[in-house]
Amino acid sequence: MELRTMILGHFLVVSLALNAGLLYRDYYNGKHKSQDVFSFNNECKNASLVTKRDAHVAKRAFLETNKAPSSKALSEIINLDHGDPTMYERYWQQMGDKTTVVIPGWKFISYFSDVRNLCWFLEPEFANAVIRLHKLVGNAVTEKPLYCGRTGSTQLFQAVLYAVSPPNASEPISVVSAAPFYSSYPLITEFLKSGLYKWAGDAHKFKKDQPYIELVTSPNNPDGLSREAVVNQNEGILIHDLAYYWPQYTSISSSPADHDIMLFTVSKSTGHAGTRLGWALVKDQEIAKKMTEFIVLSTIGVSKESQLRAAKILQVLSDTHEQKAHFRENEPFFDHSYNLMAKRWKQLRDAVRNSKLFSLPEFAHGKCAFSGRTFASQPAFAWLKCEGETEDCESFLRDHKILTRSGKHFGESTKYVRISVLPRDEVFDQFTERLSSITST
Amino acid sequence: MELRTMILGHFLVVSLALNAGLLYRDYYNGKHKSQDVFSFNNECKNASLVTKRDAHVAKRAFLETNKAPSSKALSEIINLDHGDPTMYERYWQQMGDKTTVVIPGWKFISYFSDVRNLCWFLEPEFANAVIRLHKLVGNAVTEKPLYCGRTGSTQLFQAVLYAVSPPNASEPISVVSAAPFYSSYPLITEFLKSGLYKWAGDAHKFKKDQPYIELVTSPNNPDGLSREAVVNQNEGILIHDLAYYWPQYTSISSSPADHDIMLFTVSKSTGHAGTRLGWALVKDQEIAKKMTEFIVLSTIGVSKESQLRAAKILQVLSDTHEQKAHFRENEPFFDHSYNLMAKRWKQLRDAVRNSKLFSLPEFAHGKCAFSGRTFASQPAFAWLKCEGETEDCESFLRDHKILTRSGKHFGESTKYVRISVLPRDEVFDQFTERLSSITST
Structure with missing residues (x-):
């Protein structure tokens, strides 16, 4: 049943997560010496x-x-x-062993998780946990006469760029986002000097009459404001980064988000940054396919261990809201x-x-x-x-x-x-x- | 002690693993209809x-x-x-619960594994297990008056390309490998149309008098032969992919491999392909730094769960050889x-x-x-x-x-x-x- 739901739902693309702090600095010997690791x-x-x-x-x-x-x-x-x-x-510490995962050494030998799905490296357990969570919170549409794929969120962002960029354009497509924008966007877009896409800065200043990709982060990193697209042209492709669209940070709208491409990450929903796992909900099958290609080419899928553990944590998170009687000593997660x-x-x-x-x-x-x-x-x-x-x-x-x-x-x-x-x-x-x-x- | 060894050793760069089969095909309804997923x-x-x-x-x-x-x-x-x-x-099934890992839900929340190391997302436990295994097998030098970094092996390969490509060259550096070469090399090199590097085909045919990167896979994928570099010019950068240099596949030389950049993966050593984990031993600190940058930019580190599980499996693998008395019912892994x-x-x-x-x-x-x-x-x-x-x-x-x-x-x-x-x-x-x-x- 769940699988059918997924196949009828959005493409769910899972990958490694976005929205980290890349910098850390330091003082040394009491002197005010700044050290940038990156x-x-x-x-x-x-x-x-x-x-x-x-x-x-x-x-x-x-x-x-x-x-x-x-x-x-x-x-x-x-x-x-x-x-x-x-x-x-x-x-999660107070939760005791309720979210503990146990993985026998002989499990997850294979590259493949579920060949019934376009994105064969997605663990069905994780996919189901994600869909259940979205239904609980009501922050994104997961059912539509569409499809379900999967990959993983810095990587997801790159996968989307790869998937939506015209493969044979004469010049790279422009990637924009309204300032203040997430500090990693320009870096991730530019670091391989791709011929497919290029960073074109603040979306407010983008006036060219040509195809573009606009990154809409809502709530926004860094300023926390809710956002909509600002470039209003026909040829735009919108990517919605909804990493922070969870009820501990902002009020959830009465109608679930229903954009073409929506990115989420475990890091900012449950706090498990070390798990490096994100997911995308994608309406268009061709885009989901190309994102899967990207994930296959860049990392040949996503760690099974991460998916298994994230599945467990998301399940328990939903349980804390839906089965309160079983969690008398633990407040529901989002509360x-x-x-x-x-x-x-x-x-x-x-x-x-x-x-x-x-x-x-x-x-x-x-x-x-x-x-x-x-x-x-x-x-x-x-x-x-x-x-x-x-x-x-x-x-x-x-x-x-x-x-x-x-x-x-x-x-x-x-x-x-x-x-x-x-x-x-x-x-x-x-x-x-x-x-x-x-x-x- | 182990950490010191690592800091004095090669840069150890860990990432998500290379050398998968990207294709799978099928028959349909008894007809000979080939279906390429990729x-x-x-x-x-x-x-x-x-x-x-x-x-x-x-x-x-x-x-x-x-x-x-x-x-x-x-x-x-x-x-x-x-x-x-x-x-x-x-x-691994016959090994029973000896390689089972148990991960409490509150562990590995942070992005950071070990800030004492240049590659802060490397779990020390995994790094130590890798070094111990190389010492046991004798297939690669891990101690030298050098350094130790870390990241993860498709991804590692891209990280190395990023790290060794001149950042401001007027044209992309040529990437070559002697035919028959691993079928993913041209795809991974080309798919983002990077301005940093480009695929230049069979190394035997590379005659240009200009900088190049040569990929040396030994034993080779697909033909299993031991290999050395074939382009013999001054300006070459060599990347040794040693994914298959393990004693179940080929005889290990009496002198451990000691190349500038060596890539390994869990997939082909222990068989845990689903873990998506690889590592690189890198002599040059600047290259290790740039590889770390790549991993940070592309996936902000590597799944902690994968590293923890791989550490456990590599430890037990070494134990089966070094503590045979404890494994009476299990043959040593490489035997x-x-x-x-x-x-x-x-x-x-x-x-x-x-x-x-x-x-x-x-x-x-x-x-x-x-x-x-x-x-x-x-x-x-x-x-x-x-x-x-x-x-x-x-x-x-x-x-x-x-x-x-x-x-x-x-x-x-x-x-x-x-x-x-x-x-x-x-x-x-x-x-x-x-x-x-x-x-x-």
């Missing part, structure tokens, strides 16, 4: 990556900020540059994570109010069709602006040992920074405490 | 993939040939086109798999002798420094030639319901086909029985 060159002109790093230094940075560090360590640096979703660790995000955004807005040097976006209230709650978005990232005369907000915060990602990487002013709202509790508390205490430039 | 266009001119398929047909094909099918089903089609290493399933390959190649050569219509390559005997045995190679693929007047060996075998991959995809004559020697026992027995019975064109 730093973007300033203008993203050719998307080349510059690595200026020292593994030992990076190690210190990471251990200090992410391993439930001592208060001494915390007093040194707080790294909120990348969007590592360690906030979710505690919830828990909604409450945690609400608490964090309150803390953050209080800190900004105390400091008086910063501002945050304001979000309109919306009624969530999933939870029935009416609330303003509480995004995974905070798009913080340095008010007044501070022009380089990232440097300013770095001077206070808070590592963030500058607005310039998102096609915006350096007065902005993106800050992860998803670290472990201790780190977030320390961060808001410190931000609150910054009261003069 | 078919290469004949000349690989532009490496575009043509998908002419029907999921239901493909399903039948796969189920019939791979799911321990009934003798009736076997009498229909035998699919040995792709190199799915299901032969290994039985060994078991050597014996199985020896049996299969004897069976295959007997069948070819009976039929009189085919020939196989002959391999010189060599003494294996690992096992002490003196033997001729017994590769994972058979490079079968149709003797006499049969020009299209793949079609000829297809008429006998044996699906193989034509020599044309490997830059060679259609008189050759590549046949997987790694299916389940039942399928291989049925195959040799049928081949043996083909005695007239």
Whole structure:
């Protein structure tokens, strides 16, 4: 039955996940020396990556900020540059062994998961868990007189670019996204100097009368706003990145999203970034086929272990809402994570109010069709602006040992920074405490 | 200690694995209708993939040939086109729960595995298991006054191309490999129309006096021969794909391989193709860095679940040799798999002798420094030639319901086909029985 649903549903394309923080930085020996493990060159002109790093230094940075560090360590640096979703660790820990997976050594030897499906490397268990979750939340249409494929979300994004780019065009198709856009888009689009597609920058400035691909991230990374396409031309192909369209971050609309190509990832829904798994819901069979080709050519499918574990976690997540009697000691996942995000955004807005040097976006209230709650978005990232005369907000915060990602990487002013709202509790508390205490430039 | 070894050792770059069979075909309704799920266009001119398929047909094909099918089903089609290493399933099944991995739901939330290392997404446990295995087998140098990185093997191959290609050259660097070469090389090199590198075909024919990348696969896929570089110029960059350099397939030399860039994969060493995991040993730190960049940009790291499971399997594999007392009921892995390959190649050569219509390559005997045995190679693929007047060996075998991959995809004559020697026992027995019975064109 489930398989039929899938074959009648969208193409479901599964792959490895998008929307990570690529940068992490550090202080060394108490000096204000910034270390970019992966730093973007300033203008993203050719998307080349510059690595200026020292593994030992990076190690210190990471251990200090992410391993439930001592208060001494915390007093040194707080790294909120990348969007590592360690906030979710505690919830899954409290779940005990309910989400534990056991994989015998002789399983998953084969390349093939399910040859009944166009994307033969998709585990049916994972596909079913994804469809069940979308039905529960109501955030995306999964049933239509269409099809069901699969692959995996940085990789998914590339797979979509490959699938929708005209194969024999005289010049590469333009890829645009409205600024501020996810900082990895230009890099991923440009790094192989593909003849199929090229990065063409801010969608607001795209005026050419020619085919284009527009990336619509909603809620948006970095600023958390809900978005629609901005280039309004006939020849556009739209890719909707809905990685953050989950009820802990924003209200779910009464009508499920129903776009041609929709991308999702485990990283930002359940928090399992290490699993590197995403999925796409694709209406057009030919696009799903070409995405599958891409995944086959680039990685010959997707790790079975990841899919199996993600399936388990998504199943239990749905169970916490649908079988509450079995989870007396565990709050339903989206209730828990909604409450945690609400608490964090309150803390953050209080800190900004105390400091008086910063501002945050304001979000309109919306009624969530999933939870029935009416609330303003509480995004995974905070798009913080340095008010007044501070022009380089990232440097300013770095001077206070808070590592963030500058607005310039998102096609915006350096007065902005993106800050992860998803670290472990201790780190977030320390961060808001410190931000609150910054009261003069 | 192990970590220090790694930091002093080669860069170890881990990724998703190379060397799969991309094609599978089928018969439909008893008619000889070939269905390519992923078919290469004949000349690989532009490496575009043509998908002419029907999921239901493909399903039948796969189920019939791979799911321990009934003798009736076997009498229909035998699919040995792709190199799915299901032969290994039985060994790991007999191992019982010794290789079972248990992963709690709260583990591996973070993107990061080990920030002490240049390639922060490498699980130290996996890296240590890889190094231990290479030391046991003696097939590659892992200790040198060098470094240790990590990423994952289709992906690894692309990561290496990205890492060694000059970023600002006026034209793409040429990528060559001696024919017959692995059929995916031209496709993977060309499919994104990269401005960094381009496929330039058979290395024997490369005469240009300009920089180039030569892919050296040894033992070679498809023909199983040991290889060295053939283009002998100054400006060449060599990539050694050693996916099949394991003691079940060929004798291990007394001096471990010590090339600048060496690629390996779990798929063909232990048989865990579904895990999609490979690794690279890289001497040059800058190359390892750029490979890491590639993996970060294309998939933001590698599945933690895959690494954890592969670590467990590699550890137990080494244990079966080093702690034989604990494995009384289980033969050491490489002894078991050597014996199985020896049996299969004897069976295959007997069948070819009976039929009189085919020939196989002959391999010189060599003494294996690992096992002490003196033997001729017994590769994972058979490079079968149709003797006499049969020009299209793949079609000829297809008429006998044996699906193989034509020599044309490997830059060679259609008189050759590549046949997987790694299916389940039942399928291989049925195959040799049928081949043996083909005695007239």
